[in-house]
Amino acid sequence: MTLSEFDSFRPAEPARRRRQDGKRGPGRRRDNGDGSREMPMVPEQEFTSYYGRPVVKPAPWGDDVAIYLFLGGVAAGSALLGAGGQLTGRPTLCRNARLGALAAVGGGAVALVKDLGRPERFLHMLRTFKVTSPMSVGSWILSAFSAGAGVSAVAEIDRMSGHRLPLGPLRKVLQAVEGPAGIEAAVFAGPLAAYTAVLLGDTATPTWNAAHEELPFVFVSSACLASAGLAMVTTPVREAGPARNLAVLGVVGDVVAMKVMERRMDPIAAEPLHQGKAGAMLKWSERLAVAGGLGALLGGRNRVVAAASGLALLAASALTRFGVFEAGIASAKDPRYTIEPQKNRLAARRAAGVTGDAITTGS
């Protein structure tokens, strides 16, 4: 259809994609809706978009947030190991886990603040408490956790430095609250590891939202195996037994939760988890987790094997977080992942006779 002599100046139109097998299923269609070429007459389940532009906007978050997802998990698991070491008389494990928790949560908090549009206003996070906002709930969890992790770690630093920290009369206070502070951090450890999954799930970003049922299990498992990995790196094998156990449990949870998540998610919204950079990262994450878990299980009493397994587990957790993060961002950037699952669920509801809850109405 020629409209005018100036048509030759139009930019090239994106090539139309077809399924390789030639079947017309819920495939994608990039026809621009402009009538410039033949269109199939069965519009149902076909994919149309406005010039291929995204419908939802990706979160304006950089790698800092993915780093925080990782470090927050490391901190949370470390606080649990620290409290366990404290209660079961494993002073080295307790010390290393407490220091690890403080370092991780400190680094994570810096990454979070750095990612804000207005970093100087980071304290605005604490000007209210909103249960509908996972970010608000998480800010309070992070603050409460940091208090306990900070106090218990400072007590360790004071002990390591031969009581040289300029604490004066506060040293007695510190030594008195050190134990309770470690337990307090452990109480907030689980919420710290899990809230980030709710934070991602409670968005309109297709892949994250579709994953909201299982993502908390993936994230706490990832936190367990990462913190256990850190403890296996830092702590002699004699005291690292619980870390090895936690590593194995974390790996099992991580692999199982990830599989269940991918199976229960909307199949289209799950695609970004298998494609591109995110797909590669998640694939390697699983391999490293299994390798690290096997290392902890079979060779964890060898210092070298334990350290290598620990590093593999840390890398696995980082890759899980970056992979899930990247998959979500990618899903928001492609309108297909917003439009197709929504059209499918709308059609499914209509087929089931539910017609009263569509945003588009004939009257």
Added chain:
Amino acid sequence: MGQLSGPTDPTADARWEHSHPRKGFFTDTSICIGCKACEVACKEWNHNPQDGDLELLGSSYDNTGELGASTWRHVAFIEQGQERIIEARESGRALVNLGMPRIGPPTQSAPAPTNLAEADTTPPDTADFRWLMSSDVCKHCTHAGCLDVCPTGALFRTEFGTVVVQDDVCNGCGTCVAGCPFGVIERRSNGTVKVATSREEQHANHPEVPNVGIAQKCTLCYDRLVADETPACAKACPTTSIKFGDHDDMVETARERVSALHAQGLTEARLYGANENDGVGGTGSVFLLLDEPEVYGLPPDPRVPTADLPRMYRRAGMAVAGMAAAAALAFLGGRA
């Protein structure tokens, strides 16, 4: 905190004690001429900077692209051929045949409807062809994803039932950007404001990019509403495609308009956002569209993510319990 989903009065949910009626837009795209006066009026009134570089996007007459931090009205242009028009007419007819439940008595159709389905609507000198033009805007949802997830309280529900960012409170965390099912709100990162040459001496008073790093979106001209004025876009619209008023009146007007168009045989007309039982509890900005919503870049079945939040918290609670159990098992179990 009010309810998280379903029909409700958002103003009452937000504990406003006085009774301002909820305000909203009705954007009737069937009479939009794509003049973009709304875009200009919005930028002018709200002092919104230029959005990125000036460039031709190759999408018909739309070189604005999308709603964003500095673009609070966006006119979409879609060019369609005869086949797509027929498809749209069929999909619209299917919607009518679904027999959506509605509130109140059925409205009388327009007097003496003339059937325009067969009418020659071809613009001069073009083949079988139509242009869809639609001015998109923030939906001011009954259950606003952006507002729900905002951690600082920067986003709030006004007495008019609209959703507004307080730019002196927002710290630019970006959660709202991901929380909006319509892709409306955005964190401002670019743009420049140019002061007219005649007022060059005022340049120092205008930062090059105001509110950078802060989430920005349509306020439904909150500053004009409190002064009992019409929002800038509706005021500027030359064809009354953008109507502004009490939300209930807007929905009623929209329903009358769509039934009038149906009576004329234009079954492609359908409403978007007028159903309070939808995934966002109905929108404050109601649209009359002439094709499927995704054609205009609107989501076909948006759902406010917070509707599932109680479930997500429960699942997270189970995960926390699992993590605690794993840690306990790690210390108490064998092998250690």
